[in-house]
Amino acid sequence: MTQPPAALPPSCDDLQKKKRGRPKCFDEQQALEKAMLLFWEHGYEATSISDLTHALALTAPSLYSSFGDKTGLFYKCIDYYLAHEACPIEAIFLEAKTTKVAFELFLYDNVQRLAQPDKPSGCMLVVATMNCSDNAQAIQYNILEKRLKTKQKMLQRLQQGVVDGDLAATAPLAEMADFYSTVLQGLTIQARDGATVAQLHKVVEHAMRTWELF
Numbered sequence: 001m002t003q004p005p006a007a008l009p010p011s012c013d014d015l016q017k018k019k020r021g022r023p024k025c026f027d028e029q030q031a032l033e034k035a036m037l038l039f040w041e042h043g044y045e046a047t048s049i050s051d052l053t054h055a056l057a058l059t060a061p062s063l064y065s066s067f068g069d070k071t072g073l074f075y076k077c078i079d080y081y082l083a084h085e086a087c088p089i090e091a092i093f094l095e096a097k098t099t100k101v102a103f104e105l106f107l108y109d110n111v112q113r114l115a116q117p118d119k120p121s122g123c124m125l126v127v128a129t130m131n132c133s134d135n136a137q138a139i140q141y142n143i144l145e146k147r148l149k150t151k152q153k154m155l156q157r158l159q160q161g162v163v164d165g166d167l168a169a170t171a172p173l174a175e176m177a178d179f180y181s182t183v184l185q186g187l188t189i190q191a192r193d194g195a196t197v198a199q200l201h202k203v204v205e206h207a208m209r210t211w212e213l214f
Contacts, residue, residue, distance in 0.1 A: 028066065031056045033084075035067075036077040039128050041120040044074055045136055071139060074128075078143070081124045087113055089153055099161030103154070103180055104208050110184060111200040114191040122192040125150075126185055151181040176214050183207045 034055045038047045049070055053060055067073040087109045096102030114122055121127075125147050129140045155177040161167035187200055 029080075031058070031066070032077055032080045035073055036080050036085075036124070037120060039074055039077050040081065040124040043128050043131055044139060045132050074139065075142070078124065078128075078146070082146075085113065085119070085124070089150060093153065093157045093160075098166040099157055099164070100166070100208070100211055102157055103211070104204070106154075107180070107184065107187070107204045107207065108201070110187060111191075111197055111204060114187055115195065115197045115200060121194075122188040123185075126188045127192060147181075147185075150184075151177055154180060171214055179210070179214075180207065 035052055038051055038055055042051070047070075049060055049063070052058075052070070052073065053063055056063065058066070063073070067076060087106060089106060092105050092109060093102045096105055110123070113119075125143055129136065129143050132140050155173060158167060158171070158173040158176055162169055162171065162173070167173075183203070187203060190200060190203065
């Protein structure tokens, strides 16, 4: 009876393919967190594929197969940031008894997140695309839309304040939303420049005193 041929040992190409595959201990969430921190600290364009593969301990083919290109990975990192690092604006606005309290809590919560000792300073939605060239305009617009959504949520909370009766019907809601979104972005720049939590708290205190001027 004819015996089936013995299995051939793996070729060098086969071994190389296995080596280029995803590591056994690969954890996508951990990888996203590491990539997020790089983009957050250095910005989208200044973070290279080499930086990412080194930080994530992945080869470039593994990175591409797992996350797509650099832009795709950046967008996933933004989603991770919004889910795990950004201020929970909806919960704060929903639970606060008045609109003023909602904005005050929102700003103070942001301060704690903008100046963490173990994380990059500032808001990733602001700092990650600050110095991008024209080649990254699509990415800048995408992030701008996300910032505008936050501003829209602020405006909606102000409108709810009018409905609830804790804001006058004549209050300039659009101007208030513009002002406090500007304060929020200013806090990011100050944190990036090294301002302490105590200094940022003082900014919030003065911003909330301005509430009565509207």
